[in-house]
Amino acid sequence: MSAATDVVAAALLVLGALLTLTAAIGIVRFPDVLTRMHSATKPQVLGLLAILFGLGLRLHDLRSVGLLALVALFQLVTSPIASHMVGRASFRAGHVGSDLVVDELTGVLPPPQDSAES
């Protein structure tokens, strides 16, 4: 029983680390902020959940699992808010290019300020 859970935990740990590596490669190679944000959500949600689940299987302790659930909850709640604010600031600063397929904001918003480096 313990050996089986250890194998599952090891697989989850490797999966989480692999997702993190994939996301880092994506962040280096993707061209602009929105695509990098797409790649950044993998370790923040799925990879972290996999690693925390593996850690919970390794520890077998109710208090530790409660703390881990709290960490996962924090991450699930805060990560969309942070991504939303980053994307919003990026669009309003004019960093998002004209290659969008659907763009319903440009006519509504006031024109962006000069997109100098900040």
Added chain:
Amino acid sequence: MSVVLAICVAMLGIAALLLVIRISRGPTMLDRVVALDVLVAVVICGLALEAAVNRHGTTLPILGVLSLLGFVGSVTIARFTRGSDDVEAEES
């Protein structure tokens, strides 16, 4: 477990290195914020990995603190970066 530890540490290390490259090169501040957020996630993953291999729960509160710290950092920079009109709209 030591083989798993070696594989995971190698992958997390390479990921952190790539993220530092993006942080130093990123053309805008928001690119750096995204990469920094992922770097915090990598640190959380590393601490959790160490706790899982050694079967102890000492570092678990640090995980919670770090997950909230990354959120506060990225939201602060996204709000006060140049071009985000929140601050100007409130002042006028």
